[in-house]
Ligand SMILES: CSCC[C@H](NC=O)C(=O)O
């Protein structure tokens with residue numbers, strides 16, 4: 001043991017131990033913890049429940065509260081962890097001799113939750129008044145689509161009253177010295193396709209079966225997937241495309257067959273009249289979503305198939321990363337001033353930032369984690385305590401420039 005643990009690291013590890021993993025996140029546990037911390041740190045705090053699940057809102061009032069505010073948003077829920085696949089208990093927040101802390105949520109995104117909380121505590125402690133209102137929101141259910149989280153919250157009067165001018169939310173760990181910052185994300189479309197066709201005895205040549213029609217459609221779609229994959233991997237690594245710049249399409253659901261339950265409880269000699277396929281499609285903000293919808297209509301209508309969306313958005317706004325966006329200019333320059341390089345990218349998955357950007361409010365996805373493998377949703381997710389502490393210092397140096405802008 002080399003001395004006492006940094007206090008913010010201890011708070012981080014305590015927060016990691018709260019079981020906010022799906023499918024049954026302990027939101028009362030996380031809420032109680034955050035409210036208690038806010039009290040301890042002298043942060044104004046309330047729990048908003050009008051949209052269903054608790055949202056913890058903290059505030060530091062600025063000297064000019066009439067100006068648009070700065071919002072630090074983080075989600076408190078985490079994805080499940082499969083104990084057998086981990087080398088440590090995923091909710092014990094074990095720290096090894098190198099300072100690596102292992103737990104579900106170390107990267108996604110309990111680190112940022114606690115960094116926002118601890119940096120706000122530092123601001124209060126410093127006693128220095130900043131210009132704008134600074135808000136912290138700790139929201140539920142990001143990992144399952146935010147249907148009872150950020151999505152309805154941005155439609156409330158409560159949110160409008162916060163008069164948000166810019167939001168900071170999660171990004172990704174970066175395996176190199178540089179830090180990534182996200183100014184947009186790919187639209188998540190979950191498409192469920194259903195085929196209906198002829199039935200008959202499995203020993204005959206039945207024409208136009210549901211499975212056949214679905215297979216042809218799937219093959220066309222997987223060809224598109226292949227083309228996108230090639231597009232991503234061609235060219236030089238340095239100047240080439242990133243995952244956020246191409247469309248991914250994955251076949252994640254597949255259903256057919258008469259009968260159900262475990263093998264072999266199926267009627268293998270009956271041609272099923274129905275076959276279904278589900279795709280997780282992620283579309284970059286540079287792609288015209290109406291055109292892409294037409295493409296899906298084309299793929300399916302050629303076989304007379306129907307489809308519906310399990311998740312859909314017709315809108316996918318980006319935040320400007322040119323110098324005429326003063327939020328971005330300030331963010332970038334503040335980072336440069338402390339010697340860190342920000343690489344702007346499109347987030348490959350979806351975060352709560354999308355709801356904010358779609359209101360026309362700028363949002364940046366930034367997790368101050370470099371020289372660390374990207375392990376969100378993975379086994380043995382970890383973060384080094386030194387990286388966590390440095391991230392806290394980075395926020396402390398960058399955020400006041402935005403709040404005082
Ligand atoms: C359609 S909402 C899904 C949100 C989820 N977010 C993080 O993993 C994702 O799959 O990107």
Ligand SMILES: [Zn+2]
Pocket residue numbers: 075108109142170351
């Ligand atoms: Zn996340």
Ligand SMILES: [Zn+2]
Pocket residue numbers: 079108143376377
């Ligand atoms: Zn996640």
